[in-house]
Amino acid sequence: MSHKVTLIPGDGIGPEVMNATVRILEATGVKFDWETFAVGAEAFEKSGEYIPKDLIESLERTHVGLKGPVTTPVGGGFPSINVALRKRFELYANFRPIRNLPHIPTRYPDVDLIIVRENTEGLYSGLEHEVVPGVVESLKIITEKASTRIAKFAFEYARKNNRKKIHCIHKANIMKLSDGLFLRCTRNVAKDYPEITYGEHIVDNTCMQLVMNPYQYDMLVMENLYGDILSDLCAAFVGGLGFVPSANLGDDCAVFEAVHGSAPDIAGKNVANPTALLRSALLMVRHLGEHAASTQIRNALERVYRHPEKLTRDIGGKSGTSEFADAVIDEMQSSKAEPAPV
Ligand code: NAI
Numbered sequence: 001m002s003h004k005v006t007l008i009p010g011d012g013i014g015p016e017v018m019n020a021t022v023r024i025l026e027a028t029g030v031k032f033d034w035e036t037f038a039v040g041a042e043a044f045e046k047s048g049e050y051i052p053k054d055l056i057e058s059l060e061r062t063h064v065g066l067k068g069p070v071t072t073p074v075g076g077g078f079p080s081i082n083v084a085l086r087k088r089f090e091l092y093a094n095f096r097p098i099r100n101l102p103h104i105p106t107r108y109p110d111v112d113l114i115i116v117r118e119n120t121e122g123l124y125s126g127l128e129h130e131v132v133p134g135v136v137e138s139l140k141i142i143t144e145k146a147s148t149r150i151a152k153f154a155f156e157y158a159r160k161n162n163r164k165k166i167h168c169i170h171k172a173n174i175m176k177l178s179d180g181l182f183l184r185c186t187r188n189v190a191k192d193y194p195e196i197t198y199g200e201h202i203v204d205n206t207c208m209q210l211v212m213n214p215y216q217y218d219m220l221v222m223e224n225l226y227g228d229i230l231s232d233l234c235a236a237f238v239g240g241l242g243f244v245p246s247a248n249l250g251d252d253c254a255v256f257e258a259v260h261g262s263a264p265d266i267a268g269k270n271v272a273n274p275t276a277l278l279r280s281a282l283l284m285v286r287h288l289g290e291h292a293a294s295t296q297i298r299n300a301l302e303r304v305y306r307h308p309e310k311l312t313r314d315i316g317g318k319s320g321t322s323e324f325a326d327a328v329i330d331e332m333q334s335s336k337a338e339p340a341p342v
Helices: 013-025 040-047 055-064 081-088 144-160 176-191 203-212 226-237 275-287 291-306 321-337
Strands: 002-008 031-036 064-067 093-099 110-118 125-130 135-139 164-170 197-202 220-222 245-249 254-258
Touching: 002 055, 013 040, 013 275, 013 291, 013 321, 031 055, 055 064, 064 275, 081 176, 081 245, 081 254, 093 144, 093 226, 110 226, 144 164, 144 176, 144 220, 164 176, 164 203, 164 226, 176 197, 197 203, 203 226, 220 226, 226 254, 245 275, 254 275, 275 291, 291 321
Parallel strands: 002 031, 002 064, 064 254, 110 220, 164 197, 164 220
Antiparallel strands: 093 110, 093 245, 125 135, 245 254
């Protein structure tokens, strides 16, 4: 059986890290039927649309997407492709596991933290307008429906995956109505999961607590903008944005993507690190039910990380993007050749 997947390589370093990732995925022997699309400025040049209709139809068909980074203009131009896809397909849960890879020196070893971020509303939606020249209004919409839905997602995940503790992160001391509603909804959901320890922390305190001692947390659930900021902060625990995967999950569709951007400063040089996209692809492979392939790649990746010279230059190695992919594939093949343990 072949898995149909909508592939969005993106721009900047996107096509390079995507090419490396696809080669590694295909080396597992799992069959993929890729439907590939450009988005953003490149798509606009070709079709007059930033998100081509064909891409939307493809995602409606495949229900699964793997996406590289896309350059988003600052302070004008077209709106974020990510935000548009999240809204169009109701990808309401942004799921970011934060785990160390072996042999990457960081301040905190053995971090195992999960951030669940509400993905469809809050300040991050960018609902803004100019009231009069010099005065801008930005709307923070929080609804009972979306807040309850994300809380249920987090608690269900915790129950199914044996996680012990969830903290709701908020600023309800100041935004009493909006964050107050988010908090009340999460509290209500928490009552149905007595086996999971539930806590609440204010977002600014959480930043300090995380930096002091990230091990005090297990899973964090929060609205969109806090999730955007805290997930980057937490990426630093495991070596930075080059290592952190993410999944945007809805009831009917899922899009997997790295959290880093299109890195125009290093695009086209075969130096980008594909690890974050590869780890996002691993979440996708598990979502598709291919658990053995996911374990095979994860083990090979961890073995490559034991050899500093095989890593990309951002982490002190000597390899280019494609040589790094070769190294992972070599590890996968050599482990296949090893006799099975008796
Ligand atoms: P960035 O993540 O692209 O780059 C920040 C720094 O990290 C740069 O020095 C870059 O070289 C480095 N870097 C990033 N990914 C790397 C990788 N895989 N390997 C090695 N080094 C890597 O962030 P920046 O510069 O703020 O954004 C550039 C563009 O990307 C912007 O247009 C932004 O809107 C867009 N962006 C897109 C995202 C997406 O599509 N998911 C997410 C974040 C930003």
